[in-house]
Amino acid sequence: MAQGWILSILIVSMVISYAAADPPDPPSKPECHIPCDDSCGVDIHCSWNHRFDPQILTNYSLHWETAHSIEDRVNTGTSLSGFIDREHFSMNSELHVWVQAESKHGSAKSQVVVFDTGDLTKPPPPLITRSYEDPLEISWSSICNEPHLSLGSCDVRFRTQAEKLWHEDEIGAQVTYEFSGPVQAGVVYEFQVRCSCATGLISDWSATHRIRSSEAAPTGQIDVWKDCGVPATNADCVVTWKKLPTSQAHGQILGYEVTLFSKHTTNVLVNISVAEPRGLLMCDELKCYLKSSLKSVSSASVSAYNARGATVPSYLAIPTPGKVRSEHSIDVRMNTENLTVSWALPSQLPDTKSFKEYVVQYKQAGRLLGKGFNWIRVNKSCTTVTFKGHFERYRPYQVSLFTVTHDQQSHHFSSVIGYSCHGIPAKVRSFKVISIAATHATLFWEPVLLTMQNGLILYYEIGVHGQMAVYNVSASPQDENKTFELLNVSADQEYEVWIKAVTEAGPGDNVTISFITNQQQHLQLKLKSHLLSLLILLCLPVIICCLLVLLSFHRGTSKTCLCINEKIPDPYNSTIYQMMAYQVNEPVAWICIPIYEPHPTMSTLEVVEIQHQLCEQNCFFEDQTRPAASLEGCTRKHRYGKGEYSKMVDSEEEKDMSEVTGRDDCWSLSEEEQDTSGYEQHFIPTAAEILNA
The missing domain is CATH 2.60.40.10 (Immunoglobulins)
Incomplete structure (x- = not known):
């Protein structure tokens, strides 16, 4: 491996040495003349061009030869010009001239040029x-x-x-x-x-x-549009227009007339001189805009004028701004020099009679009005547009497509964010937990500001420290807050969660938060608390009845009867009361048990003290162990099953009551009785209803 590297280095060194050893390229043919200003000179001045390596010193010499084969030369050093003294040539004679270049690697000679010295005056x-x-x-x-x-x-x-x-x-x-x-x-x-x-x-x-040339009235119409921020609201928009080309201006444009039509039929005419814009008119080489808000403005018109006349006003309808939504997809390809936008024709085109053209625009996010903005109008059959310009790296450009009618009504077709070059995104904002439970938590964050994203954010990565799983959350739409439900967490545990944005260039920095999940029993206690409150409310009538009966047992020496009106039910007949007998051992059943344990209570809605004689006329005694003769003057009725208020009194309880009070208590019954089913359904809930609650 080392030998291969050494061989490669040697080969490269040989190539470089061979290239460096090449002699210089020959200079261009010299151009010579005798300059004449106020009067003609006497010396011949020559100049030439040469492509040379600035790292290698190259010297030049100017050579000439007369018709008598007398050769001479003058060294010019590194200069690309020189002159031949008058004493070295004769007028109206033939002269051969050339240039020689010399360096440490050799020399090169230009082509020879033949002059007639009599024709060199210039x-x-x-x-x-x-x-x-x-x-x-x-x-x-x-x-x-x-x-x-x-x-x-x-x-x-x-x-x-x-x-x-x-x-x-x-x-x-x-x-x-x-x-x-x-x-x-x-x-x-x-x-x-x-x-x-x-x-x-x-x-x-x-x-x-x-x-x-002589001026004439300008022709054509001004191309009017509106420049808005990102996102766009009419309060942030201004009317903008492109300057007329010279072929239409027909002279120097002196100013513009702008009319703003309000929704309340109040029109504002602004006449702005280019020489005195008064801070209202801002122009660059290609376009101008009016520094006035379009809030409450429904439309605008602009015309340009020169010393000979004005153009026909150009109108622009200004729609009410709303949330930018893309009805169709458009494709954007960008680099630092070109922006190409393409789209497919919609399946249902607007009304062909009113549909005139497309407008394609781009706006650099975060730039001031009138900056980083341009638009172009194209025929309705066109599906591709290319902008030439300088597009900054890592900066977002909102590219939008509009359809325009003949009366300049515009309809938003689609928008997309494009970048000439993608970079590493910044951190997300406001990452926090908005709800915590025992087994899950809800995370919330604000997206990275559009001007700081440095590229199109593809998605957000979320992970938990100590766990392998990483969750990818879509970044679309780019400008909306995000939430994520973090599942599969354990109760009463501390977690550290991180998030980062990801673009084509890679992920940004992490943002980390910590939280502790709730305990599982907290949820059970909360449910029990709600159930307990519900049962207390359901048993409240029984509790009230118990308290009223207890009060009746301590009423002095007079005979006390609980006289029940015909429309007031006896809770002892209720299904819920019967169910309570089997729920004494339940955790919450004790609430409905009589507090005064020796004397079981009966519910009532009214306690009435009556005279002994009145009580004996229309009531029955609860003690069933007494002789029948003692029931004279009393009417006793029994209805089981369909009976409205059948007797449900323990005889032992009645006996104990008599011993305590020393008197006979009786219950007054109404002459007319009703079915128990209405009471059961209307007044007191069933056990099943309590369980369901």
């Missing part, structure tokens, strides 16, 4: 002295006009200020030129001239002379 560039706008015309002077010389031929070249290429015209021996092509109104034209004398070389081009 006049200075002409000077354009006058110009006219209508028609376009220029005049100039040249040294060849001097008496001791004669003018040879002149060339003129021209272009508009917006063009890059020149249009050249050879006009002969004259010092004026009138533009014969179609003239664009209000456009700046650039002219240059060069001339030669009767003998000698032609001069260099003159300095550029500019003429603005």
